[in-house]
Amino acid sequence: MLKTPADPVDVGLLSAQGSRFTCHYPVPELPRLVAGLAGQAGQVEAQFSFHEVQGFPALEGALAAQVEVICQRCLEVFLLPMAAELKLAFVGSEEDEAEVPADFEAVVLQDLRLSLRDLVEDELLLSFPLVPMHAVGSSACRPAVKVLSEEEVAMLPEDPVVESPKANPFAGLKNMLKRED
Ligand SMILES: [Zn+2]
Structure with a gap:
């Protein structure tokens, strides 16, 4: 197995070599990802496969991650x-973007140097859910008691007043009278 190259990598070289490797x-x-998380547990696995497409260095990759969030x-x-x-296909200038096959995203990279870690972080930030939640139907997900704001409380329909049955203040007296009978 190839040794994982250090960041930033030379995408021209890796593509020419047809390098494939996995980073954790x-x-x-x-x-930047941690800033939006509930904790630092978890990790990211990134599989990279470099090759050339239409003469441009190209990278196909798959990221799989587990990150700590608060279910909303x-x-x-x-x-x-x-x-x-x-x-991704890496081009030296914007003029070359048109030559990149449509199913690749063109990335302008003048010196062909790329930080894989920054790339992974960017991709995860882009695919981060706006409202993280447990999967639908997850048995771990029990809806929390919602704390209402003042505006929400004002919009609530008025509750019927439930009178608690009050103790008859004379009940004791009645019993006393009975005993005297
Ligand atoms: Zn949940």
């Missing part, structure tokens, strides 16, 4: 599984 990134190594339904912290696919 502990979540704490991705500070039950407010419990859980490990959210995430996945993202990459299909």
